[in-house]
Amino acid sequence: MNNYEKLSVVGRGAHGICYLCRRADGEKVIVKQIPVDGMSAQEKQATLGEVKLLQMLGHPNIIGYYENFIEDSALCIVMQYAQGGTLCDMLEQRSGCLMDEERILHYFTQIVLSLHHLHSKQILHRDLKTQNILLNRARTICKLSDFGISKHLETHSRASTVIGTPSYLSPEICEGRAYNHKSDLWSLGCILYEMVTLKRAFDAPTFPALVMKITKGKFDPVGDHVSAPLKSLISSLLNLNENRRPELRDILTSPLMVPVALRLTLEMGTVSLPAPIKPGQLTPNIAQRLRTRPDNRLSQHMTPRTKYDFVRQRIVTWDSGMKNLVELTLSSTSTPV
Numbered sequence: 001m002n003n004y005e006k007l008s009v010v011g012r013g014a015h016g017i018c019y020l021c022r023r024a025d026g027e028k029v030i031v032k033q034i035p036v037d038g039m040s041a042q043e044k045q046a047t048l049g050e051v052k053l054l055q056m057l058g059h060p061n062i063i064g065y066y067e068n069f070i071e072d073s074a075l076c077i078v079m080q081y082a083q084g085g086t087l088c089d090m091l092e093q094r095s096g097c098l099m100d101e102e103r104i105l106h107y108f109t110q111i112v113l114s115l116h117h118l119h120s121k122q123i124l125h126r127d128l129k130t131q132n133i134l135l136n137r138a139r140t141i142c143k144l145s146d147f148g149i150s151k152h153l154e155t156h157s158r159a160s161t162v163i164g165t166p167s168y169l170s171p172e173i174c175e176g177r178a179y180n181h182k183s184d185l186w187s188l189g190c191i192l193y194e195m196v197t198l199k200r201a202f203d204a205p206t207f208p209a210l211v212m213k214i215t216k217g218k219f220d221p222v223g224d225h226v227s228a229p230l231k232s233l234i235s236s237l238l239n240l241n242e243n244r245r246p247e248l249r250d251i252l253t254s255p256l257m258v259p260v261a262l263r264l265t266l267e268m269g270t271v272s273l274p275a276p277i278k279p280g281q282l283t284p285n286i287a288q289r290l291r292t293r294p295d296n297r298l299s300q301h302m303t304p305r306t307k308y309d310f311v312r313q314r315i316v317t318w319d320s321g322m323k324n325l326v327e328l329t330l331s332s333t334s335t336p337v
């Protein structure tokens with residue numbers, strides 16, 4: 001931790017404490033410290049390996065991971081600081097003032113794009129919730145965080161069920177069945193529900209009562225301030241039968257999401273991401289690159305025709321035999337500013 005000056009505690013999770021720190025180059029970063037004294041050397045290695053994998057996940061909607069190390073029996077993960085706090089905080093601060101559909105879809109599409117990127121690398125999130133979706137200072141960009149390593153940490157956490165929130169658990173997990181990519185889709189449905197209603201889809205005063213609600217799959221109606229397709233998306237994600245939940249690519253290519261996904265591709269396609277670096281390698285230039293910001297220059301100077309070509313280049317269309325699938329390749333459009 002010699003390279004990091006601790007400034008404050010920004011939060012505590014089931015697995016560790018998150019500190020806001022100042023790095024040697026002046027940049028503010030988050031250092032998450034997770035006690036690993038109960039782990040075998042092999043397990044520590046596996047956890048470090050998982051974190052290394054996260055470092056390679058360059059995506060505008062996934063928090064940037066800079067480095068990790070073990071010091072004083074704690075795994076320290078150094079990551080990008082999201083100044084806008086969590087989606088959970090943001091929803092709470094609205095004090096009951098519902099968001100309009102455009103705004104909901106603006107956030108939700110980014111979450112879907114980040115999860116799609118993760119799943120395309122064969123990584124499951126396993127702990128999707130509004131507390132794990134971070135926001136930039138302007139609260140316009142969502143960044144997914146806190147994933148991948150959870151399966152290694154579960155067995156060593158002191159009280160994950162007590163500290164963490166089980167509201168986003170899928171029915172298959174409540175029933176003791178295996179976690180699969182569709183379990184992430186259930187949690188995604190819980191997040192969408194919460195953005196629409198500002199309430200949890202499933203909530204109860206005790207864990208058994210919560211499990212009962214989740215396994216029945218009954219949630220309060222979302223109200224009429226959002227469209228029928230959005231309501232039906234929530235119902236399809238919160239389907240008790242995981243096989244009937246939609247695939248992420250089906251969500252992204254639905255008429256509800258395509259316009260938003262294309263707009264985001266245009267506006268955020270060049271958001272620069274931090275490259276994994278070692279503290280000694282920092283230069284002011286790199287420090288500047290670590291700040292993510294949408295690059296609007298591109299769309300400002302484009303004619304409608306070039307915009308169209310630009311979007312087309314970033315979309316891969318192929319025939320699956322059953323229907324045409326359009327996959328957005330936002331991740332490949334990230335270039336340093």
Ligand SMILES: Nc1ncnc2c1ncn2[C@@H]1O[C@H](COP(=O)(O)OP(=O)(O)OP(=O)(O)O)[C@@H](O)[C@H]1O
Binds near residue numbers: 017032085127146163
């Ligand atoms: N990169 C970050 N930027 C800003 N704040 C962060 C960042 N990472 C975490 N936080 C803050 O720290 C809190 C705790 O985060 P942490 O990842 O340790 O736990 P959690 O996700 O809330 O719960 P758990 O680890 O139990 O799933 C978050 O809720 C958030 O307020």
